[in-house]
Amino acid sequence: DAKTTQPPSMDCAEGRAANLPCNHSTISGNEYVYWYRQIHSQGPQYIIHGLKNNETNEMASLIITEDRKSSTLILPHATLRDTAVYYCIVLNDKIIFGKGTRLHILP
Amino acid sequence: DARVTQTPRHKVTEMGQEVTMRCQPILGHNTVFWYRQTMMQGLELLAYFRNRAPLDDSGMPKDRFSAEMPDATLATLKIQPSEPRDSAVYFCASGLVQGRSGDIQYFGAGTRLSVL
Numbered sequence: 463d464a465k466t467t468q469p470p471s472m473d474c475a476e477g478r479a480a481n482l483p484c485n486h487s488t489i490s491g492n493e494y495v496y497w498y499r500q501i502h503s504q505g506p507q508y509i510i511h512g513l514k515n516n517e518t519n520e521m522a523s524l525i526i527t528e529d530r531k532s533s534t535l536i537l538p539h540a541t542l543r544d545t546a547v548y549y550c551i552v553l554n555d556k557i558i559f560g561k562g563t564r565l566h567i568l569p
Numbered sequence: 570d571a572r573v574t575q576t577p578r579h580k581v582t583e584m585g586q587e588v589t590m591r592c593q594p595i596l597g598h599n600t601v602f603w604y605r606q607t608m609m610q611g612l613e614l615l616a617y618f619r620n621r622a623p624l625d626d627s628g629m630p631k632d633r634f635s636a637e638m639p640d641a642t643l644a645t646l647k648i649q650p651s652e653p654r655d656s657a658v659y660f661c662a663s664g665l666v667q668g669r670s671g672d673i674q675y676f677g678a679g680t681r682l683s684v685l
Contacts, residue, residue: 556617
């Protein structure tokens with residue numbers, strides 16, 4: 463079973479920051495948090511991952527709380543092309559995808 | 570631009586027929602994964618290989634499914650005999666696993682299978 467909890471759907475206005483939350487209260491000390499997204503009928507795409515510290519790359523930022531029980535993926539300036547299902551995953555032995563959050567970007 | 574290549578992209582077959590799906594992982598990657606995606610079940614991990622050796626196939630129905638890596642450039646997923654409930658999109662992914670932080674997976678475009 464997936465070790466994460468995400469809201470099933472979210473809306474965000476185009477050009478605004480999209481903040482996608484993820485709860486992983488049972489995470490262990492050496493488990494990483496990974497984020498992937500899946501645009502309709504394509505294969506999932508890696509976005510970012512982290513262990514303890516906040517991370518940023520060209521796609522997004524990842525904020526992990528100090529107790530590591532939750533995290534937030536931030537898309538700083540959402541565009542219509544960011545419409546997708548976003549998966550938050552805690553990597554143990556293997557990746558298990560949950561239901562994810564369906565993000566709708568509103569024009 | 571390196572990418573995972575899956576063939577065929579679409580397959581329509583009749584119940585009872587054998588289906589073979591192929592995957593060419595990214596050159597240099599040491600781990601290959603097979604997933605199945607349906608509306609009801611979402612993305613399910615079927616099996617994965619590291620350095621061509623099967624590590625976990627617990628998600629795969631053993632009676633009809635088989636996965637192999639005949640060489641480092643080819644992974645296959647075979648269904649024999651196929652059933653309508655096997656209709657799904659099958660994704661292959663590859664990655665270069667080097668400890669806990671190197672588990673980024675790169676997915677192919679998938680094979681959309683319809684079993685009539």
